[in-house]
Amino acid sequence: MKLANFDIEAFLRDYWQQKPLLIRNSWAAWQNPLDPNELAGLACEPEVESRLVIGAQGSWTVEHGPLAEARFAALGQEPSTLLVQAVDHHVPEVAALIAPFRFIPNWRIDDVMVSYATDGGGVGPHFDQYDVFLIQGHGRRRWRVGQNCNADSLLLPHEDLRLLAEFEATDEWLLEPGDILYVPPGIAHDGVAVGDDCMTYSIGFRAPSRSELIADFADDLVADIEDDDRYTDPGLATQSNPGEISAGALDALHAMITEKLSDRKAFARWFGGYNSTPKYPEVDWAPEEATSIEEVREYLANRPTLARNPASRLSFIHDGTELLLFVDGECFECHGETVAFAEQLCAEDMFDVVPEFAGSAAVQSLIVQLINQGSVAFEDGE
Ligand code: SIN
Ligand code: CO
Numbered sequence: 202m203k204l205a206n207f208d209i210e211a212f213l214r215d216y217w218q219q220k221p222l223l224i225r226n227s228w229a230a231w232q233n234p235l236d237p238n239e240l241a242g243l244a245c246e247p248e249v250e251s252r253l254v255i256g257a258q259g260s261w262t263v264e265h266g267p268l269a270e271a272r273f274a275a276l277g278q279e280p281s282t283l284l285v286q287a288v289d290h291h292v293p294e295v296a297a298l299i300a301p302f303r304f305i306p307n308w309r310i311d312d313v314m315v316s317y318a319t320d321g322g323g324v325g326p327h328f329d330q331y332d333v334f335l336i337q338g339h340g341r342r343r344w345r346v347g348q349n350c351n352a353d354s355l356l357l358p359h360e361d362l363r364l365l366a367e368f369e370a371t372d373e374w375l376l377e378p379g380d381i382l383y384v385p386p387g388i389a390h391d392g393v394a395v396g397d398d399c400m401t402y403s404i405g406f407r408a409p410s411r412s413e414l415i416a417d418f419a420d421d422l423v424a425d426i427e428d429d430d431r432y433t434d435p436g437l438a439t440q441s442n443p444g445e446i447s448a449g450a451l452d453a454l455h456a457m458i459t460e461k462l463s464d465r466k467a468f469a470r471w472f473g474g475y476n477s478t479p480k481y482p483e484v485d486w487a488p489e490e491a492t493s494i495e496e497v498r499e500y501l502a503n504r505p506t507l508a509r510n511p512a513s514r515l516s517f518i519h520d521g522t523e524l525l526l527f528v529d530g531e532c533f534e535c536h537g538e539t540v541a542f543a544e545q546l547c548a549e550d551m552f553d554v555v556p557e558f559a560g561s562a563a564v565q566s567l568i569v570q571l572i573n574q575g576s577v578a579f580e581d582g583e
Contacts, residue, residue, distance in 0.1 A: 202300040204228065204381075209304045212383075218332065221346045221388055223374050224381040231379030233339040233400060234294035237317050240400075243285050243292075244268045248483035250286040254362070255279055257321045257393075263361035280321035280394070288402075289313035290484045290512035295402065296550070302334060302404050307547060308476050308516045311405040318342070318394035318401075326368040326391035328354070332406040333384050335392070337376035340399035344382050345370040347389035365389055409476070415462075421471045422461050432457065469518050473527035477514040482529075484512035487575030497569050501559035506580035507568070508551045513576040515547050526567075528576045539563045551580070 204227035216222040244251035244266050251266030257280045264272075266285075289296035295313050302310070311331065315338070316324075323342075328350040335344070348369045355366035368389055375395065376382060384390050386408070392401065432454060440447055461467075509515065517535075518525045526533040526543040535543045538561045545552060558564045571577045 202297075204301045213304070216383060216385075218385050220385065221372065221390075222383045224383065226377065226379030227381070228379050233378065234298065235288065235292055235315060235338070235400070237398065237400065239292070240283065240285055240288070240315055240317050241273050243288060244283055245270055248481070249291070252284045254282045254284065254322070254324050257323065258325070261325055261359070261362055261364070280319050280323070282316050282318040282322040282324055282394070284314060284316045284324070286314050287312040287481055287512070288315040290481055293511065296511040298336060298402055299404060305406065306516070307514070309406050309408065311407040312480070314403040314405060316401045316403070318399040319397045320394055322399065323391060323393040325362055325364045326389055327363050327365055328387050328389050329384070330386050331408060332386055334404040335376075335382045335384065336402040336404065337378055337380045338400035338402050339378055340397065341395040342376050342392045342399050342401060343373065343395050344376055344390060344392045345373045346384060347371055347391075350387050350389055417475055418462070418468060418471055421475075422467070426461075469520070470525065470532060473516060473518050473525055474530050474532050477516055477527040478530035479512055479514055481512055484510065485575045486510040486578050487573060492569060492572045494565055494569050497565055497572065500579050501554055501565065501568070504553050504556070504559065506551055506553050507546075507577055508580050509546070510576050510578070511550070515576070517543055517547050528571060529574060531574065533567060533570070535567070537563060539567055542567065546577070
């Protein structure tokens with residue numbers, strides 16, 4: 202699915218990670234994919250992350266989900282915004298909104314947050330750490346974008362919201378259904394509902410921080426290092442002052458760390474698993490009773506459709522003729538025909554399994570494992 206009049210190459214060259222871009226309705230026929238009542242229903246579910254922001258410019262209060270059904274009826278005249286995270290994990294029609302943005306690799310995509318606001322509702326001027334495509338789903342919203350922000354930007358004191366103390370608007374647009382606003386990380390933005398029934402779909406991305414990469418990779422390495430792997434100094438040379446930590450000692454100590462941290466192969470394996478670990482493992486497709494290889498073979502004989510769990514994270518890394526497939530934190534080493542199968546699985550969220558794959562024992566075995574860990578299912582739910 203491609204957006205009309207949207208030049209991907211030009212976007213990546215001139216806007217991605219650089220500056221905001223308004224894309225006027227580029228969908229073949231825009232249709233709001235979610236009913237507000239369904240969104241409210243999701244906000245009542247304990248496994249779904251949601252927030253209700255009440256108030257407008259200057260005074261906001263936040264209630265965290267799960268919300269009681271009665272809460273919605275009790276909302277007064279004050280503007281309000283309901284925000285629900287990872288709606289794509291629960292609603293296939295919302296997951297389908299990601300398709301036009303798949304020119305960004307899977308591993309950079311986070312999820313789709315959906316907001317519903319009444320007239321004047323909004324979450325206030327703020328900046329995010331991530332790129333976002335804000336799709337206007339229903340109703341209208343006035344968006345303002347502003348200055349570049351960072352960790353030094355002044356924030357208003359607020360327990361739950363990171364509100365900017367200053368906002369210098371550089372552009373302002375009224376978004377109609379189907380319009381899309383791209384906002385790069387760090388750019389101040391503020392969206393206010395114009396009229397009721399304002400729904401916004403945020404296609405969110407992620408970018409690991411250096412601190413989380415170092416901390417988590419180091420944790421992984423440390424798990425495999427024995428306690429007797431220690432500094433040694435056979436042939437120690439005398440030194441004039443016993444207080445000095447010599448340059449030679451420092452080099453050897455530093456190397457103990459950098460040798461491990463610079464192991465690219467180990468890093469690739471660790472990163473693939475780390476990055477594909479699901480954020481919301483509650484959306485569990487695993488069958489109650491483990492599926493057997495015989496059952497899978499029977500299915501495969503009829504060219505079934507295989508679907509990915511929308512909450513699953515999949516990506517792969519080429520390693521010579523091999524391919525490492527990462528699915529929901531697990532690594533699968535693929536050879537021969539499983540390489541092409543893994544590539545198709547990562548590229549398409551739903552596809553018919555062709556006989557060439559269906560007849561391969563290695564592919565069958567991979568499918569069984571993926572079904573039993575809840576990452577894929579045959580389309581009829583098996
Ligand atoms: C919203 O949908 O109201 C807020 C989205 C955002 O600013 O990131
Ligand atoms: Co934002």
